[in-house]
Amino acid sequence: MYSYNAEPLWEKANAVGKEIHELTEGFMRKNNGILFFLQKRAEELPQTIASAAGTTNATTPTAHVDLLRIAYKQAHDAEFLLFLSLILYYLPSVRASALIHKVHEVKRMVVAAIKNIRAEA
Secondary structure: OOOHHHOHHHHHHHHHHHHHHHHHHOOOOOOHHHHHHHHHHHHHHHHHHHHHHOOOOOOOOHHHHHHHHHHHHHHHHHHHHHHHHHHOOOOOHHHHHHHHHHHHHHHHHHHHHHHHHHHHO
16 A cells, blocks of 8 residues: 655655644734644645645546645745745744745655656656
């Protein structure tokens, strides 16, 4: 059986999601709008990647690529919300900046995965 949690992409997205959740947990009451959506995107990202991994045995790679595109959008949203939280001083700048770089790395990994799927098709 295929295991999504053995994939480096899922591992990276899950680690970033956990880190975002831990960072924003204490700030939720004060700035609940932006940070709520940030947490939501951070939680959805590894779930979507896991769903995409479950479609790898499909006869066509379209479903896999479509789910990875959704994951890319979720990572992009999380990156923007982190940036917004940073410039509004909602989150500590050093940790938020580090997370922005980690989310950007997840985005690069998603793009690479999409390219690999297309090359194999």
